Amino acid sequence: xxxxxxxxxxxxxxxxxxxxxxxxxxxxxxxxxxxxxxxxxxxxxxxxxxxxxxxxxxxxxxxxxxxxxxxxxxxxxxxxxxxxxxxxxxxxxxxxxxxxxxxxxxxxxxxxxxxxxxxxxxxxxxxxxxxxxxxxxxxxxxxxxxxxxxxxxxxxxxxxxxxxxxxxxxxxxxxxxxxxxxxxxxxxxxxxxxxxxxxxxxxxxxxxxxxxxxxxxxxxxxxxxxxxxxxxxxxxxxxxxxxxxxxxxxxxxxxxxxxxxxxxxxxxxxxxxxxxxxxxxxxxxxxxxxxxxxxxxxxxxxxxxxxxxxxxxxxxxxxxxxxxxxxxxxxxxxxxxxxxxxxxxxxxxxxxxxxxxxxxxxxxxxxxxxxxxxxxxxxxxxxxxxxxxxxxxxxxxxxxxxxxxxxxxxxxxxxxxxxxxxxxxxxxxxxxxxxxxxxxxxxxxxxxxxxxxxxxxxxxxxxxxxxxxxxxxxxxxxxxxxxxxxxxxxxxxxxxxxxxxxxxxxxxxxxxxxxxxxxxxxxxxxxxxx
Amino acid sequence: xxxxxxxxxxxxxxxxxxxxxxxxxxxxxxxxxxxxxxxxxxxxxxxxxxxxxxxxxxxxxxxxxxxxxxxxxxxxxxxxxxxxxxxxxxxxxxxxxxxxx
Amino acid sequence: xxxxxxxxxxxxxxxxxxxxxxxxxxxxxxxxxxxxxxxxxxxxxxxxxxxxxxxxxxxxxxxxxxxxxxxxxxxxxxxxxxxxxxxxxxxxxxxxxxxxxxxxxxxx
Numbered sequence: 001x002x003x004x005x006x007x008x009x010x011x012x013x014x015x016x017x018x019x020x021x022x023x024x025x026x027x028x029x030x031x032x033x034x035x036x037x038x039x040x041x042x043x044x045x046x047x048x049x050x051x052x053x054x055x056x057x058x059x060x061x062x063x064x065x066x067x068x069x070x071x072x073x074x075x076x077x078x079x080x081x082x083x084x085x086x087x088x089x090x091x092x093x094x095x096x097x098x099x100x101x102x103x104x105x106x107x108x109x110x111x112x113x114x115x116x117x118x119x120x121x122x123x124x125x126x127x128x129x130x131x132x133x134x135x136x137x138x139x140x141x142x143x144x145x146x147x148x149x150x151x152x153x154x155x156x157x158x159x160x161x162x163x164x165x166x167x168x169x170x171x172x173x174x175x176x177x178x179x180x181x182x183x184x185x186x187x188x189x190x191x192x193x194x195x196x197x198x199x200x201x202x203x204x205x206x207x208x209x210x211x212x213x214x215x216x217x218x219x220x221x222x223x224x225x226x227x228x229x230x231x232x233x234x235x236x237x238x239x240x241x242x243x244x245x246x247x248x249x250x251x252x253x254x255x256x257x258x259x260x261x262x263x264x265x266x267x268x269x270x271x272x273x274x275x276x277x278x279x280x281x282x283x284x285x286x287x288x289x290x291x292x293x294x295x296x297x298x299x300x301x302x303x304x305x306x307x308x309x310x311x312x313x314x315x316x317x318x319x320x321x322x323x324x325x326x327x328x329x330x331x332x333x334x335x336x337x338x339x340x341x342x343x344x345x346x347x348x349x350x351x352x353x354x355x356x357x358x359x360x361x362x363x364x365x366x367x368x369x370x371x372x373x374x375x376x377x378x379x380x381x382x383x384x385x386x387x388x389x390x391x392x393x394x395x396x397x398x399x400x401x402x403x404x405x406x407x408x409x410x411x412x413x414x415x416x417x418x419x420x421x422x423x424x425x426x427x428x429x430x431x432x433x434x435x436x437x438x439x440x441x442x443x444x445x446x447x448x449x450x451x452x453x454x455x456x457x458x459x460x461x462x463x464x465x466x467x468x469x470x471x472x473x474x475x476x477x478x479x480x481x482x483x484x485x486x487x488x489x490x491x492x493x494x495x496x497x498x499x500x501x502x503x504x505x506x507x508x509x510x511x512x513x514x515x516x517x518x519x520x521x522x523x524x525x526x527x528x529x530x
Numbered sequence: 531x532x533x534x535x536x537x538x539x540x541x542x543x544x545x546x547x548x549x550x551x552x553x554x555x556x557x558x559x560x561x562x563x564x565x566x567x568x569x570x571x572x573x574x575x576x577x578x579x580x581x582x583x584x585x586x587x588x589x590x591x592x593x594x595x596x597x598x599x600x601x602x603x604x605x606x607x608x609x610x611x612x613x614x615x616x617x618x619x620x621x622x623x624x625x626x627x628x629x630x631x
Numbered sequence: 632x633x634x635x636x637x638x639x640x641x642x643x644x645x646x647x648x649x650x651x652x653x654x655x656x657x658x659x660x661x662x663x664x665x666x667x668x669x670x671x672x673x674x675x676x677x678x679x680x681x682x683x684x685x686x687x688x689x690x691x692x693x694x695x696x697x698x699x700x701x702x703x704x705x706x707x708x709x710x711x712x713x714x715x716x717x718x719x720x721x722x723x724x725x726x727x728x729x730x731x732x733x734x735x736x737x738x739x
Contacts, residue, residue, distance in 0.1 A: 185717065226579040
């Protein structure tokens with residue numbers, strides 16, 4: 001099992017740490033959105049505008065278009081605006097965000113932010129279908145790693161609280177790896193299981209899709225389509241025009257139904273209008289992520305568009321409820337700030353888990369001394385790139401958002417695309433840097449993290465004026481939170497850089513006879529420059 | 531000596547592929563078949579397939595742990611391969627009956 | 632407001648419980664108190680530690696809906712255990728100071 005654990009960890013470590021890091025950031029993806037999209041830093045708590053006003057606004061914005069379908073995400077605490085996606089008869093899409101107090105548009109969205117880039121990176125690696133499949137495999141293997149890790153670690157209870165940072169690097173990284181693995185095991189296990197559960201039907205169908213590619217007569221893959229079939233209400237357009245009833249009262253009606261059913265306040269979070277203006281139009285009012293439950297409900301009430309009568313009232317089956325509970329557990333869209341922060345810390349522990357896995361492998365191979373120097377160098381380069389490198393790439397992403405003006409385009413790429421390129425190109429550079437600087441790369445990149453984090457906070461102040469104190473005064477806890485995390489990150493990075501510099505200096509000052517092997521120890525960085 | 535080492539390396543790599551990737555195929559096959567079985571005794575197809583899809587994660591862990599329990603055995607990965615073919619072919623044969631019913 | 636206080640209190644009690652559980656183990660007691668007197672060892676301490684964790688769970692249930700309370704409690708025990716790990720590793724003297732304050736009043 002040790003062999004399987006090490007091999008799987010090495011081969012998949014970079015992929016897993018990417019998924020884990022972007023997942024941890026996604027706990028606060030909407031807060032990162034507020035930071036990166038200053039036009040959405042809205043503190044208006046009163047909501048004078050309802051869905052019907054918004055539809056009027058859409059019609060005003062596009063007077064020549066005829067709406068066929070409409071999707072409206074209602075404002076909530078963490079996303080304080082209406083997000084409207086409209087489809088017009090010419091099959092063109094319209095996407096606009098509206099202020100909940102004044103009904104005005106917020107302007108074009110020129111940054112993907114956290115929920116548009118970091119979050120999708122987490123489950124599809126910015127890559128479409130192939131990305132989904134790679135993440136599926138990674139999820140499967142992560143569970144294998146957790147289980148084999150537990151099997152290998154015999155003295156779980158005896159070593160439960162053991163972390164000895166003053167010992168040799170090999171021992172202390174193993175300690176930290178074990179500790180972050182065992183103490184947070186329930187979280188890691190549930191996060192993997194729930195992550196899988198979100199896509200369970202589809203993940204289980206992927207192998208069958210490959211089989212069908214090879215043998216079209218094998219229809220086993222279609223069985224799995226049923227797994228995600230929630231049997232939502234739908235019907236075709238009648239082809240005849242009809243006037244639509246106002247939608248706001250329908251939303252209230254749905255909320256009343258749910259409030260009574262669950263004996264707790266219920267708020268709708270999205271409205272989906274199909275065949276707008278048609279005799280067979282229907283309006284779905286949905287409560288996908290209730291703020292006061294863990295389940296990612298699929299509460300959904302469908303109303304007739306012309307009369308407002310209830311057409312369907314969806315209730316999940318018990319099996320579906322298991323999945324929606326797991327989904328809600330994973331996505332943590334419910335309203336509970338203490339738990340949200342604890343998830344963030346647990347997520348960081350997973351990041352440390354994978355990072356220390358790499359570090360332990362390098363340190364223990366070093367101790368065995370130079371059987372495969374290229375392999376050790378390669379793994380160390382990958383470690384640096386995937387640990388400090390991805391943090392630097394994130395810093396560059398945030399920084400580029402504050403540096404590039406709103407309407408930048410370069411080489412035909414819009415500003416959102418440019419920000420993403422900053423992320424990936426910076427990340428590549430960190431790998432190259434790691435390959436060149438060897439062990440000193442850790443220290444350099446820690447300083448890099450600190451610098452980028454400070455610059456990001458400073459530029460947020462310079463470009464928007466919402467520095468920490470001002471943001472808190474305005475009630476923008478999201479922006480203050482991101483700045484705070486950036487500052488703490490900078491501090492930790494600086495302390496780590498100084499700690500590592502001290503360790504390297506000690507390693508160099510020790511006489512080489514202390515090492516047990518005859519050849520010079522690679523721990524001593526011969527090429528480093530102070 | 532080198533030829534034997536290369537042969538060993540290839541065998542071990544194939545072994546890993548057989549268990550980790552084909553293991554996924556086998557887990558899906560088992561999920562498909564057990565979903566069909568559940569549906570036959572009255573569970574709705576949606577519920578049956580959702581339940582077995584969720585469980586396929588557990589099947590996968592079991593398959594991988596079983597496959598790697600013996601460090602060098604080639605019998606286990608071959609068994610995984612055989613069972614994978616069996617379950618997928620069977621699921622393929624049974625699915626039109628279930629889907630078109 | 633009350634709910635935040637209850638949850639905060641639960642977190643502190645979780646932390647204390649985890650500290651006691653850690654100190655009931657020989658090697659961690661040795662880190663904090665040295666090889667000589669080990670005032671908090673033994674089953675009694677472990678029992679008190681676990682009891683404190685259960686008390687924290689009850690406080691969480693008082694302060695929040697049951698679904699969230701259990702989740703919060705689990706995450707908070709986890710977080711407390713990690714804090715204890717870091718305390719033992721980096722600042723064991725804080726723990727010995729705290730333990731002596733307890734120890735003066737009653738011997739466990």
